Amino acid sequence: MEESLDERVVRACQQDDKSAYAVLVKRHYREVFALCLGILGNLHDAEDVAQEAMLKGFLKIKKLDKHEQFKAWILRIAKNLCLDFLRRKKRLKVHNVKKPMQPYPNTSENHNLQQAIRRMPQELRLPLTMYYFDGKNAKTIAEKLKISHSGACQRIRAARKQLHELLSERKNNE
Amino acid sequence: MSSDCEKMKDQIADHITGILSEDQVQLLELHLNECKSCREYARVLKKEDTLLTELFAEIETDMTNRQEQILRKVNQLCVSKQTESLSIRRIIMKNQITKIAAVLAIVIGLGAISVVGVNISKIYYKGKTDDGHHVFISDDLETIVTMDDDEVTDPEQTVRDLEEMKVLSQQGKRELLRIKETITSTGRLKTHEYRYQLSDGRIKDMGEGADDMLPIDEDQWKEFKPQLEEFRRLQKAGPGEDLGTYEETVEGRVFSFKREKYFLSNGTEAIWTVGTPKDGQ
Numbered sequence: 001m002e003e004s005l006d007e008r009v010v011r012a013c014q015q016d017d018k019s020a021y022a023v024l025v026k027r028h029y030r031e032v033f034a035l036c037l038g039i040l041g042n043l044h045d046a047e048d049v050a051q052e053a054m055l056k057g058f059l060k061i062k063k064l065d066k067h068e069q070f071k072a073w074i075l076r077i078a079k080n081l082c083l084d085f086l087r088r089k090k091r092l093k094v095h096n097v098k099k100p101m102q103p104y105p106n107t108s109e110n111h112n113l114q115q116a117i118r119r120m121p122q123e124l125r126l127p128l129t130m131y132y133f134d135g136k137n138a139k140t141i142a143e144k145l146k147i148s149h150s151g152a153c154q155r156i157r158a159a160r161k162q163l164h165e166l167l168s169e170r171k172n173n174e
Numbered sequence: 175m176s177s178d179c180e181k182m183k184d185q186i187a188d189h190i191t192g193i194l195s196e197d198q199v200q201l202l203e204l205h206l207n208e209c210k211s212c213r214e215y216a217r218v219l220k221k222e223d224t225l226l227t228e229l230f231a232e233i234e235t236d237m238t239n240r241q242e243q244i245l246r247k248v249n250q251l252c253v254s255k256q257t258e259s260l261s262i263r264r265i266i267m268k269n270q271i272t273k274i275a276a277v278l279a280i281v282i283g284l285g286a287i288s289v290v291g292v293n294i295s296k297i298y299y300k301g302k303t304d305d306g307h308h309v310f311i312s313d314d315l316e317t318i319v320t321m322d323d324d325e326v327t328d329p330e331q332t333v334r335d336l337e338e339m340k341v342l343s344q345q346g347k348r349e350l351l352r353i354k355e356t357i358t359s360t361g362r363l364k365t366h367e368y369r370y371q372l373s374d375g376r377i378k379d380m381g382e383g384a385d386d387m388l389p390i391d392e393d394q395w396k397e398f399k400p401q402l403e404e405f406r407r408l409q410k411a412g413p414g415e416d417l418g419t420y421e422e423t424v425e426g427r428v429f430s431f432k433r434e435k436y437f438l439s440n441g442t443e444a445i446w447t448v449g450t451p452k453d454g455q
Binding site: 054 | 183184187188190191192193218219222223225226227228229230232233234237240241243244245247248249357362
Protein backbone atom coordinates (compact mmCIF):
# COMPACT_ATOMS: atom_id res chain seq x y z
CA MET A 1 0.00 0.00 0.00
CA GLU A 2 1.31 3.42 -0.89
CA GLU A 3 2.42 5.52 2.03
CA SER A 4 0.45 8.73 2.53
CA LEU A 5 2.13 12.11 2.75
CA ASP A 6 1.25 12.33 6.45
CA GLU A 7 2.85 8.96 7.11
CA ARG A 8 6.09 10.02 5.43
CA VAL A 9 6.16 13.38 7.20
CA VAL A 10 5.36 11.92 10.64
CA ARG A 11 8.18 9.41 10.16
CA ALA A 12 10.56 12.24 9.23
CA CYS A 13 9.52 14.15 12.38
CA GLN A 14 10.12 11.09 14.49
CA GLN A 15 13.60 10.85 12.99
CA ASP A 16 14.27 14.38 14.27
CA ASP A 17 13.73 16.20 10.96
CA LYS A 18 12.46 19.38 12.63
CA SER A 19 11.54 21.11 9.38
CA ALA A 20 9.11 18.32 8.53
CA TYR A 21 6.62 19.43 11.16
CA ALA A 22 5.99 22.59 9.13
CA VAL A 23 4.29 20.39 6.52
CA LEU A 24 1.91 19.01 9.13
CA VAL A 25 1.16 22.50 10.45
CA LYS A 26 0.32 23.71 6.93
CA ARG A 27 -1.82 20.67 6.21
CA HIS A 28 -3.78 20.42 9.44
CA TYR A 29 -3.64 23.65 11.44
CA ARG A 30 -6.66 25.10 9.69
CA GLU A 31 -8.88 22.23 10.72
CA VAL A 32 -7.51 22.24 14.27
CA PHE A 33 -8.27 25.95 14.48
CA ALA A 34 -11.81 25.48 13.11
CA LEU A 35 -12.48 22.78 15.70
CA CYS A 36 -11.22 25.00 18.52
CA LEU A 37 -13.29 27.91 17.30
CA GLY A 38 -16.35 25.68 17.08
CA ILE A 39 -15.92 24.40 20.61
CA LEU A 40 -14.74 27.60 22.31
CA GLY A 41 -16.63 30.20 20.26
CA ASN A 42 -13.99 32.85 20.89
CA LEU A 43 -11.43 33.76 18.26
CA HIS A 44 -8.57 34.56 20.64
CA ASP A 45 -9.14 31.51 22.81
CA ALA A 46 -9.29 29.36 19.67
CA GLU A 47 -5.99 30.82 18.44
CA ASP A 48 -4.31 30.10 21.77
CA VAL A 49 -5.62 26.58 22.19
CA ALA A 50 -5.05 25.62 18.53
CA GLN A 51 -1.46 26.79 18.88
CA GLU A 52 -1.04 24.81 22.09
CA ALA A 53 -2.41 21.73 20.35
CA MET A 54 0.06 22.02 17.47
CA LEU A 55 2.97 22.52 19.89
CA LYS A 56 1.84 19.60 22.00
CA GLY A 57 1.66 17.53 18.81
CA PHE A 58 5.24 18.51 18.01
CA LEU A 59 6.48 17.55 21.46
CA LYS A 60 4.63 14.25 21.52
CA ILE A 61 4.94 13.10 17.93
CA LYS A 62 7.39 10.36 18.80
CA LYS A 63 4.60 8.64 20.68
CA LEU A 64 2.33 8.46 17.64
CA ASP A 65 2.47 4.84 16.45
CA LYS A 66 -0.07 5.00 13.63
CA HIS A 67 1.64 7.56 11.40
CA GLU A 68 -1.28 7.79 9.01
CA GLN A 69 -3.58 8.92 11.81
CA PHE A 70 -1.87 12.21 12.56
CA LYS A 71 -4.94 14.22 11.67
CA ALA A 72 -7.29 12.31 13.97
CA TRP A 73 -4.63 12.37 16.69
CA ILE A 74 -3.99 16.12 16.55
CA LEU A 75 -7.72 16.85 16.46
CA ARG A 76 -8.17 14.70 19.54
CA ILE A 77 -5.40 16.62 21.30
CA ALA A 78 -7.07 19.90 20.32
CA LYS A 79 -10.47 18.74 21.52
CA ASN A 80 -9.09 17.64 24.89
CA LEU A 81 -7.27 20.95 25.30
CA CYS A 82 -10.48 22.84 24.50
CA LEU A 83 -12.44 20.88 27.10
CA ASP A 84 -9.69 21.43 29.63
CA PHE A 85 -9.69 25.14 28.80
CA LEU A 86 -13.45 25.33 29.32
CA ARG A 87 -13.20 23.52 32.65
CA ARG A 88 -10.54 25.96 33.86
CA LYS A 89 -12.47 28.93 32.57
CA LYS A 90 -15.61 27.73 34.33
CA ARG A 91 -13.74 27.56 37.61
CA LEU A 92 -12.30 31.02 37.14
CA LYS A 93 -15.71 32.34 36.15
CA VAL A 94 -17.19 31.20 39.45
CA HIS A 95 -14.72 33.46 41.20
CA ASN A 96 -15.87 36.51 39.36
CA VAL A 97 -19.60 36.30 39.96
CA LYS A 98 -19.57 39.41 42.13
CA LYS A 99 -18.44 41.58 39.24
CA PRO A 100 -21.31 43.63 37.80
CA MET A 101 -22.50 42.62 34.34
CA GLN A 102 -21.34 44.98 31.65
CA PRO A 103 -24.13 46.19 29.36
CA TYR A 104 -23.68 45.30 25.71
CA PRO A 105 -21.90 48.13 24.00
CA ASN A 106 -23.38 49.42 20.80
CA THR A 107 -20.87 47.95 18.41
CA SER A 108 -20.45 46.83 14.84
CA GLU A 109 -22.47 44.08 13.21
CA ASN A 110 -19.37 41.96 13.00
CA HIS A 111 -18.83 42.18 16.74
CA ASN A 112 -22.49 41.39 17.42
CA LEU A 113 -22.22 38.37 15.20
CA GLN A 114 -19.17 37.09 17.06
CA GLN A 115 -20.93 37.61 20.38
CA ALA A 116 -23.98 35.72 19.16
CA ILE A 117 -21.83 32.83 17.91
CA ARG A 118 -20.17 32.73 21.31
CA ARG A 119 -23.53 32.46 23.05
CA MET A 120 -24.66 29.50 20.98
CA PRO A 121 -24.57 26.02 22.53
CA GLN A 122 -21.48 24.12 21.50
CA GLU A 123 -23.43 21.34 19.76
CA LEU A 124 -24.82 23.88 17.29
CA ARG A 125 -21.84 26.23 17.11
CA LEU A 126 -19.44 23.50 16.04
CA PRO A 127 -21.34 22.42 12.88
CA LEU A 128 -22.09 26.05 12.00
CA THR A 129 -18.45 27.09 12.33
CA MET A 130 -17.26 24.10 10.36
CA TYR A 131 -19.87 24.73 7.69
CA TYR A 132 -18.80 28.31 7.02
CA PHE A 133 -15.16 27.36 7.32
CA ASP A 134 -15.42 24.54 4.84
CA GLY A 135 -17.04 26.44 2.01
CA LYS A 136 -20.58 25.45 2.98
CA ASN A 137 -20.36 21.77 2.32
CA ALA A 138 -22.83 19.74 4.41
CA LYS A 139 -21.36 16.46 3.19
CA THR A 140 -17.94 17.32 4.63
CA ILE A 141 -19.53 18.30 7.94
CA ALA A 142 -21.36 14.97 8.08
CA GLU A 143 -18.07 13.14 7.54
CA LYS A 144 -16.19 15.19 10.10
CA LEU A 145 -18.85 14.88 12.77
CA LYS A 146 -19.48 11.24 11.84
CA ILE A 147 -23.20 11.80 11.39
CA SER A 148 -25.60 11.34 8.45
CA HIS A 149 -25.97 13.96 5.71
CA SER A 150 -29.53 14.71 6.83
CA GLY A 151 -28.31 14.94 10.43
CA ALA A 152 -25.70 17.48 9.40
CA CYS A 153 -28.31 19.52 7.47
CA GLN A 154 -30.60 19.43 10.48
CA ARG A 155 -27.89 20.79 12.79
CA ILE A 156 -26.88 23.51 10.36
CA ARG A 157 -30.52 24.56 10.04
CA ALA A 158 -31.05 24.58 13.81
CA ALA A 159 -27.81 26.53 14.24
CA ARG A 160 -28.81 29.16 11.68
CA LYS A 161 -32.24 29.62 13.23
CA GLN A 162 -30.80 29.95 16.68
CA LEU A 163 -28.17 32.41 15.53
CA HIS A 164 -30.93 34.50 13.97
CA GLU A 165 -32.86 34.45 17.25
CA LEU A 166 -29.80 35.51 19.24
CA LEU A 167 -29.08 38.35 16.82
CA SER A 168 -32.72 39.51 16.86
CA GLU A 169 -32.84 39.33 20.66
CA ARG A 170 -29.76 41.46 20.87
CA LYS A 171 -31.08 43.95 18.36
CA ASN A 172 -34.29 44.31 20.37
CA ASN A 173 -32.28 44.94 23.55
CA GLU A 174 -30.25 47.74 22.01
CA MET B 175 -48.36 34.69 9.20
CA SER B 176 -50.02 31.32 8.42
CA SER B 177 -49.14 27.97 10.01
CA ASP B 178 -47.35 27.23 6.73
CA CYS B 179 -44.97 30.06 7.47
CA GLU B 180 -43.53 28.29 10.53
CA LYS B 181 -42.71 25.27 8.36
CA MET B 182 -41.33 27.59 5.71
CA LYS B 183 -38.83 29.06 8.16
CA ASP B 184 -36.94 25.75 8.13
CA GLN B 185 -36.91 25.81 4.35
CA ILE B 186 -35.82 29.44 4.25
CA ALA B 187 -32.92 28.64 6.60
CA ASP B 188 -32.00 25.66 4.40
CA HIS B 189 -32.29 27.73 1.24
CA ILE B 190 -30.08 30.52 2.55
CA THR B 191 -27.42 28.09 3.75
CA GLY B 192 -27.61 26.26 0.42
CA ILE B 193 -28.88 22.86 1.54
CA LEU B 194 -32.40 22.95 0.09
CA SER B 195 -33.17 20.65 -2.84
CA GLU B 196 -34.14 22.13 -6.24
CA ASP B 197 -37.79 20.97 -6.02
CA GLN B 198 -38.23 22.54 -2.63
CA VAL B 199 -36.59 25.78 -3.80
CA GLN B 200 -39.33 26.19 -6.41
CA LEU B 201 -42.09 25.61 -3.87
CA LEU B 202 -40.45 28.01 -1.45
CA GLU B 203 -40.18 30.71 -4.10
CA LEU B 204 -43.88 30.39 -4.82
CA HIS B 205 -44.60 30.93 -1.15
CA LEU B 206 -42.18 33.87 -0.89
CA ASN B 207 -43.92 35.61 -3.79
CA GLU B 208 -47.13 35.56 -1.80
CA CYS B 209 -45.97 36.04 1.78
CA LYS B 210 -44.47 39.35 2.87
CA SER B 211 -43.50 38.17 6.35
CA CYS B 212 -41.52 35.18 5.00
CA ARG B 213 -39.87 37.44 2.41
CA GLU B 214 -38.70 39.66 5.25
CA TYR B 215 -37.45 36.63 7.22
CA ALA B 216 -35.53 35.44 4.15
CA ARG B 217 -34.06 38.91 3.62
CA VAL B 218 -32.76 39.12 7.17
CA LEU B 219 -31.38 35.59 7.07
CA LYS B 220 -29.67 36.35 3.78
CA LYS B 221 -28.07 39.42 5.28
CA GLU B 222 -26.84 37.39 8.25
CA ASP B 223 -25.50 34.78 5.88
CA THR B 224 -23.50 37.44 4.05
CA LEU B 225 -22.11 38.69 7.35
CA LEU B 226 -21.20 35.14 8.38
CA THR B 227 -19.45 34.50 5.09
CA GLU B 228 -17.53 37.76 5.43
CA LEU B 229 -16.61 37.03 9.04
CA PHE B 230 -15.19 33.62 8.19
CA ALA B 231 -13.37 35.02 5.16
CA GLU B 232 -11.80 37.60 7.46
CA ILE B 233 -10.77 34.91 9.95
CA GLU B 234 -9.30 32.97 7.05
CA THR B 235 -7.03 35.82 5.98
CA ASP B 236 -5.00 35.51 9.20
CA MET B 237 -4.48 31.77 8.81
CA THR B 238 -1.00 32.04 7.30
CA ASN B 239 0.14 34.38 10.08
CA ARG B 240 -1.14 31.98 12.71
CA GLN B 241 0.69 29.09 11.07
CA GLU B 242 3.91 31.08 10.87
CA GLN B 243 3.63 31.99 14.52
CA ILE B 244 3.36 28.30 15.40
CA LEU B 245 6.38 27.47 13.26
CA ARG B 246 8.39 30.17 15.04
CA LYS B 247 7.44 28.61 18.38
CA VAL B 248 8.32 25.16 17.06
CA ASN B 249 11.73 26.54 16.06
CA GLN B 250 12.17 27.99 19.54
CA LEU B 251 11.44 24.57 21.00
CA CYS B 252 13.97 23.03 18.59
CA VAL B 253 16.62 25.50 19.67
CA SER B 254 15.77 24.79 23.27
CA LYS B 255 16.28 21.09 22.68
CA GLN B 256 19.70 21.73 21.23
CA THR B 257 20.79 23.90 24.12
CA GLU B 258 19.37 21.48 26.67
CA SER B 259 18.84 24.17 29.27
CA LEU B 260 15.59 25.02 27.56
CA SER B 261 14.51 21.51 26.89
CA ILE B 262 12.89 20.53 30.12
CA ARG B 263 10.06 18.10 29.56
CA ARG B 264 9.38 17.18 33.14
CA ILE B 265 10.34 18.47 36.53
CA ILE B 266 10.96 16.43 39.56
CA MET B 267 11.66 18.23 42.75
CA LYS B 268 11.55 17.51 46.39
CA ASN B 269 8.43 17.44 48.47
CA GLN B 270 8.41 21.10 49.41
CA ILE B 271 8.35 22.86 46.09
CA THR B 272 9.97 25.95 47.42
CA LYS B 273 12.21 26.76 44.53
CA ILE B 274 9.74 26.50 41.76
CA ALA B 275 10.56 29.86 40.23
CA ALA B 276 14.26 29.22 40.40
CA VAL B 277 13.74 25.84 38.84
CA LEU B 278 11.61 27.22 36.09
CA ALA B 279 14.28 29.75 35.33
CA ILE B 280 16.20 26.90 33.79
CA VAL B 281 13.08 25.14 32.64
CA ILE B 282 11.97 27.68 30.11
CA GLY B 283 11.01 25.09 27.55
CA LEU B 284 8.85 23.19 29.98
CA GLY B 285 6.79 20.92 27.82
CA ALA B 286 3.65 18.89 27.89
CA ILE B 287 4.73 15.80 29.61
CA SER B 288 3.76 12.22 29.53
CA VAL B 289 4.36 10.42 32.73
CA VAL B 290 5.66 7.27 31.20
CA GLY B 291 7.53 6.48 28.06
CA VAL B 292 7.77 3.03 26.57
CA ASN B 293 11.51 2.87 26.88
CA ILE B 294 13.49 3.32 30.01
CA SER B 295 16.19 5.80 29.24
CA LYS B 296 19.37 6.47 31.11
CA ILE B 297 19.64 9.47 33.39
CA TYR B 298 22.76 11.61 33.49
CA TYR B 299 24.01 14.12 36.02
CA LYS B 300 24.52 17.47 34.29
CA GLY B 301 26.10 19.40 37.17
CA LYS B 302 24.95 22.48 39.05
CA THR B 303 23.26 25.63 37.87
CA ASP B 304 24.42 29.12 38.85
CA ASP B 305 21.82 29.25 41.60
CA GLY B 306 22.94 25.97 43.13
CA HIS B 307 20.48 23.41 41.74
CA HIS B 308 21.64 19.99 40.66
CA VAL B 309 20.35 19.00 37.25
CA PHE B 310 19.75 15.46 35.96
CA ILE B 311 18.59 14.74 32.42
CA SER B 312 17.49 11.53 30.71
CA ASP B 313 19.08 10.80 27.35
CA ASP B 314 15.72 11.09 25.57
CA LEU B 315 15.18 14.51 27.22
CA GLU B 316 11.83 13.26 28.50
CA THR B 317 12.87 13.63 32.10
CA ILE B 318 14.63 16.58 33.63
CA VAL B 319 15.19 16.63 37.33
CA THR B 320 16.34 19.54 39.41
CA MET B 321 17.19 19.21 43.08
CA ASP B 322 18.23 21.54 45.82
CA ASP B 323 21.85 21.43 46.89
CA ASP B 324 21.10 19.86 50.26
CA GLU B 325 19.23 16.97 48.63
CA VAL B 326 22.19 15.64 46.70
CA THR B 327 25.19 14.28 48.52
CA ASP B 328 26.18 11.63 46.00
CA PRO B 329 25.07 12.43 42.43
CA GLU B 330 25.72 8.84 41.29
CA GLN B 331 23.40 7.47 43.98
CA THR B 332 20.79 10.08 42.99
CA VAL B 333 21.04 8.94 39.36
CA ARG B 334 20.37 5.35 40.46
CA ASP B 335 17.44 6.50 42.63
CA LEU B 336 15.92 8.51 39.79
CA GLU B 337 16.23 5.62 37.36
CA GLU B 338 14.50 3.37 39.85
CA MET B 339 11.78 5.98 40.35
CA LYS B 340 11.28 6.22 36.62
CA VAL B 341 10.71 2.47 36.46
CA LEU B 342 8.33 2.64 39.45
CA SER B 343 6.53 5.49 37.68
CA GLN B 344 6.14 3.37 34.56
CA GLN B 345 4.79 0.52 36.62
CA GLY B 346 2.36 2.83 38.39
CA LYS B 347 4.00 2.03 41.73
CA ARG B 348 3.77 5.42 43.35
CA GLU B 349 1.24 7.33 45.37
CA LEU B 350 -0.18 10.69 44.38
CA LEU B 351 -0.03 12.81 47.52
CA ARG B 352 -0.95 16.29 46.40
CA ILE B 353 -1.79 18.38 43.34
CA LYS B 354 -0.90 22.05 43.19
CA GLU B 355 -1.80 24.58 40.54
CA THR B 356 -1.11 28.28 40.14
CA ILE B 357 -2.91 30.22 37.43
CA THR B 358 -2.12 33.84 36.66
CA SER B 359 -3.11 35.99 33.73
CA THR B 360 0.09 34.99 31.91
CA GLY B 361 0.58 31.34 32.69
CA ARG B 362 -0.20 28.19 34.58
CA LEU B 363 1.96 25.88 36.62
CA LYS B 364 0.64 22.54 37.82
CA THR B 365 2.54 19.91 39.74
CA HIS B 366 1.70 16.45 41.03
CA GLU B 367 3.53 15.32 44.14
CA TYR B 368 4.22 11.59 44.27
CA ARG B 369 5.64 9.29 46.93
CA TYR B 370 7.97 6.49 45.85
CA GLN B 371 9.26 3.60 47.93
CA LEU B 372 12.66 2.46 46.70
CA SER B 373 13.80 -1.17 46.83
CA ASP B 374 16.01 -0.47 49.83
CA GLY B 375 13.02 0.89 51.74
CA ARG B 376 13.79 4.61 51.45
CA ILE B 377 10.84 6.91 50.78
CA LYS B 378 11.18 9.69 48.20
CA ASP B 379 8.61 12.43 47.63
CA MET B 380 8.78 14.20 44.30
CA GLY B 381 6.92 17.06 42.64
CA GLU B 382 6.42 16.46 38.92
CA GLY B 383 5.09 18.66 36.15
CA ALA B 384 1.49 17.56 35.50
CA ASP B 385 0.69 15.80 32.24
CA ASP B 386 -1.49 18.62 31.01
CA MET B 387 1.14 21.31 31.51
CA LEU B 388 1.69 23.02 28.22
CA PRO B 389 4.89 24.41 26.81
CA ILE B 390 6.02 27.72 28.21
CA ASP B 391 8.14 29.52 25.70
CA GLU B 392 10.69 32.18 26.45
CA ASP B 393 8.35 35.10 25.78
CA GLN B 394 5.61 33.69 27.99
CA TRP B 395 8.09 32.85 30.72
CA LYS B 396 9.29 36.47 30.83
CA GLU B 397 5.73 37.54 31.70
CA PHE B 398 4.87 34.60 33.90
CA LYS B 399 7.99 34.52 36.08
CA PRO B 400 7.48 37.90 37.89
CA GLN B 401 3.82 37.03 38.55
CA LEU B 402 4.78 33.66 39.95
CA GLU B 403 7.43 35.21 42.18
CA GLU B 404 5.03 37.87 43.44
CA PHE B 405 2.37 35.24 44.09
CA ARG B 406 4.83 33.18 46.16
CA ARG B 407 5.75 36.24 48.24
CA LEU B 408 2.06 36.95 48.87
CA GLN B 409 1.41 33.35 49.79
CA LYS B 410 4.20 33.40 52.36
CA ALA B 411 2.69 36.53 53.88
CA GLY B 412 -0.65 34.85 54.55
CA PRO B 413 -3.63 33.05 53.05
CA GLY B 414 -5.54 34.52 50.12
CA GLU B 415 -9.28 34.92 49.66
CA ASP B 416 -11.02 31.58 50.22
CA LEU B 417 -12.79 30.44 47.06
CA GLY B 418 -14.22 27.26 48.49
CA THR B 419 -13.62 23.64 47.66
CA TYR B 420 -14.56 21.09 45.02
CA GLU B 421 -13.90 17.44 44.33
CA GLU B 422 -12.40 15.77 41.31
CA THR B 423 -11.22 12.25 40.57
CA VAL B 424 -7.55 12.13 39.60
CA GLU B 425 -5.79 8.89 38.71
CA GLY B 426 -8.77 6.94 40.02
CA ARG B 427 -8.85 8.63 43.43
CA VAL B 428 -11.17 11.37 44.69
CA PHE B 429 -9.29 14.52 45.58
CA SER B 430 -10.61 17.46 47.55
CA PHE B 431 -9.40 20.75 46.11
CA LYS B 432 -9.19 24.04 47.95
CA ARG B 433 -8.82 27.32 46.07
CA GLU B 434 -7.56 30.71 47.09
CA LYS B 435 -7.34 33.97 45.23
CA TYR B 436 -4.52 36.50 45.51
CA PHE B 437 -4.41 39.96 43.99
CA LEU B 438 -1.18 40.90 42.26
CA SER B 439 0.12 44.45 42.20
CA ASN B 440 -0.81 44.97 38.52
CA GLY B 441 -4.49 44.37 39.36
CA THR B 442 -4.68 40.81 38.00
CA GLU B 443 -5.49 37.72 40.01
CA ALA B 444 -3.56 34.59 40.84
CA ILE B 445 -5.59 31.49 41.62
CA TRP B 446 -3.94 28.89 43.80
CA THR B 447 -5.36 25.39 44.06
CA VAL B 448 -4.22 22.51 46.19
CA GLY B 449 -5.76 19.05 46.11
CA THR B 450 -5.34 16.24 48.63
CA PRO B 451 -6.91 12.76 48.65
CA LYS B 452 -10.37 12.88 50.14
CA ASP B 453 -9.87 9.60 51.96
CA GLY B 454 -6.89 11.22 53.68
CA GLN B 455 -4.70 8.14 53.33
